[in-house]
Amino acid sequence: MLSILIPIKTESDVVTIRSKVREITGGLGFDELDQSRIVQSVSELALNVVHHAEEGTVLIEPLDREGRRGIRMVVQDFGPGMAETEPILRMSETPSVVEGHGLRQVRELMDEFVIRAVNGKGTCVQVSKWLTVAAMEVEE
Ligand SMILES: Nc1ncnc2c1ncn2[C@@H]1O[C@H](COP(=O)(O)OP(=O)(O)O)[C@@H](O)[C@H]1O
């Protein structure tokens, strides 16, 4: 599979992205539960672009590191960014009704989570997930 870049501007783009990511993760061999976790994550990040920035992109690429396979998704926008991301993510013990639930949930759902936001310049969230050894054996 080659990397693909999908623009994000409206909620209907998010629908397209969800189904594309569902298809790709299925093809890579992720089980149903992991497919849902990955789809939920990209959906949340893309909706953040629609709601909190104006437009952006998602880059979806397969990973293959020393025989370990996975997927990486990079969601980027040039919207308002954030002054500080740590307080949002640090609220992990507080009830999920407060803002910041979406990003924290994505961090829980994925194996790797890196957020870079520059106030006034934009936000970039990079997440990845690896196939479990069991999932890789199913294919072999
Ligand atoms: N792409 C983004 N651009 C600017 N601000 C963002 C972006 N994503 C998230 N934020 C800010 O971080 C907060 C927390 O995001 P999130 O955890 O997804 O919760 P929610 O979207 O429900 O508010 C948002 O309320 C918003 O202020």
Ligand SMILES: [Mg+2]
């Ligand atoms: Mg959100």
